[in-house]
Amino acid sequence: MSGLTSSGFERKRLVDIKTDIEDKLKNIFGANIDISPQSGLGQFVGIMSEAQADQWQSQEDIYNSQYPSTSQGSQLSNVVMYNGIERHSASKSTVVAILGGTVGTIIPSGSQASVVDTGQIFETIEDVVITSGSEAVNMRSVTTGENIALTGTLTVIETPIFGWTSITNTESAVVGTNKETDAQLRIRRELSTQALGNNLTDSLYGQLANLGGVEGVVVWDNKTEATAGGLPANQFGVSIIGGVDEEIAETIWKNTPQGIASYGDTTVYHTDIQGFSQPVMFTRAVDYPVYFRIDIETSSEFPITGIEDIKKAVADFGTENFKISDDVIMSKFYNPINTVPGVVSISLFMGVSSSPSGTSNLAVSNWEISRYNALWVEVNII
Numbered sequence: 041m042s043g044l045t046s047s048g049f050e051r052k053r054l055v056d057i058k059t060d061i062e063d064k065l066k067n068i069f070g071a072n073i074d075i076s077p078q079s080g081l082g083q084f085v086g087i088m089s090e091a092q093a094d095q096w097q098s099q100e101d102i103y104n105s106q107y108p109s110t111s112q113g114s115q116l117s118n119v120v121m122y123n124g125i126e127r128h129s130a131s132k133s134t135v136v137a138i139l140g141g142t143v144g145t146i147i148p149s150g151s152q153a154s155v156v157d158t159g160q161i162f163e164t165i166e167d168v169v170i171t172s173g174s175e176a177v178n179m180r181s182v183t184t185g186e187n188i189a190l191t192g193t194l195t196v197i198e199t200p201i202f203g204w205t206s207i208t209n210t211e212s213a214v215v216g217t218n219k220e221t222d223a224q225l226r227i228r229r230e231l232s233t234q235a236l237g238n239n240l241t242d243s244l245y246g247q248l249a250n251l252g253g254v255e256g257v258v259v260w261d262n263k264t265e266a267t268a269g270g271l272p273a274n275q276f277g278v279s280i281i282g283g284v285d286e287e288i289a290e291t292i293w294k295n296t297p298q299g300i301a302s303y304g305d306t307t308v309y310h311t312d313i314q315g316f317s318q319p320v321m322f323t324r325a326v327d328y329p330v331y332f333r334i335d336i337e338t339s340s341e342f343p344i345t346g347i348e349d350i351k352k353a354v355a356d357f358g359t360e361n362f363k364i365s366d367d368v369i370m371s372k373f374y375n376p377i378n379t380v381p382g383v384v385s386i387s388l389f390m391g392v393s394s395s396p397s398g399t400s401n402l403a404v405s406n407w408e409i410s411r412y413n414a415l416w417v418e419v420n421i422i
Contacts, residue, residue: 042096044061044103048103049099051099051100051187052093052096053093054089054093056116057089057092057093058085058086061085061088062075065085069242085328085417095151105119107118107119108120109226112222113222116225117225117297119150120225123229123232124232125228125232125250126252127251128219128220129219129220130184130217131216131217131282132180132181132182132184132187132218133163133180133181133215134181134213134214135178135179135180135189135194135211135212135213136176136178136179136209137153137162137177137194137206137207137208138174138210138270139170139174140170140173140174140205140208141170141174141202141203142170142205143171143172143173144169144170145169145201145203146167146169147168147175147204148164149165150199151164151183151201152164152198153194153197154194154196155188155190155193155196156193156196158188158193158413159415160181160187161181161182161183162182162187162189163179164177164178164179165178165179165180170203170204178184179194181213181216182235184216184217184218185217185218186218186359186411187213187214187215187216188215188245188411189209189213190212190327190329191210191212192209193209194208194209194267195207195208212326215255215281215411217255228249228250231245232246232249233329238253240295241259241276243295244291244292245257245259247291248280248288248291248292251283251284251291252284252287253282253284254281254282255281255282256281256282256325256363256364256409257278257279257364258278258325259276259277259278260269261275261276261277262274262275269405269406270400270405270406271303272303274300276297276302276303277303277304277322277323277406278304278322278404279304279322279325279365279407280304280322280323281324281325281364281366281409283422286310288308289308289309289322292320292377293310293312293318296320301321302321302322303323304321305321305324306321306322306323306324307320308321308322325364325406325407325408325409326408327408327409328391328402328408328409328411329392329410329413330391330402330410330416331390331391331395331396331417332354332373332388332389332396332416332417332418333388333389333390333396333397333418333422334388334418335382335386335420336377336383336385336386336387336419336421336422337421338382338383338384339384341381341382342380342381342382342383342421343380343381343382346382348414350377351415353376353377353416354376354377354412354414355412355413355414355417356399356412357373357412361407362404362410364410365405365406365408365409366404367401367402367404368390368400368401368402368404368410369397370388370390370401370402373388374386374388392404394416394418395418
């Protein structure tokens, strides 16, 4: 049976539609009529059955648009609003840079500099005057997404200005995000149901994950009498990427058990309902750059773009599959390499600097997140 049934919506298939129309024509004109694809009636059957199949497909799409597991795009964005959440839009990376140069030099908003090796470009978002040989300025990437600037790598001046002689960043950039995909939004919607859970850790995790701009978060506690995993005894920790400090602190405070302290290297003071200023602590996850050296043997099926394809596949795989505190498991990276045709053999090396020689997994702490970039992947055909 087609249509809306007790088990859901059953779409009528093209072959069934075609058979139904042919049977009705035979009932009217006789079983011996010519309904072959080349005949006039056969052409009519083909046109009508395809039109009806399109209508059935549209009805199925409308039915599926009501549910998080089957809706897509803007329909999914509408559905998750019933859970009180919205799709995260793309954001730009931000960083505080130190400009050096001649006293009195004016660096206007929009002046650009790039990251050495990767070439990712950042621009100033405010005018600044160098008053003492150096000056701090807020900058952001010119494009949205995961534009990485590790400490001390934003050093190339792209906008020549007389009197501006140097630039650097003393801390890594707060990495931006791509627009949240359907798959990511579905996962976050499921996590949002934990926000009302009785367990404080689950509740805190769910609420933090739903804050605007939060790319990733890990919440864990230490119920022992000794430091474990870098977390002091009888405390809980939050390691987070993205989000606004004040919103994070307020959410943590609302979920803090009485008499238990939060732990981290960032402290924000939150005013409670009695008017007292309460310290709330959490940690901004630190970038842990991962470099690869891949030596491969290839066959004639290896494409001209194969080397670049491997670099992108490895970087994308790492970004999508490793979150805060996840150790980097080397064996998993053979899969994206093998998605490129013509790879006969692979020798894989991994480390924390260029041209690595390590063959072991990389341990990532609870306060770190591994980062990946195609420019950090070296591929050699041997």
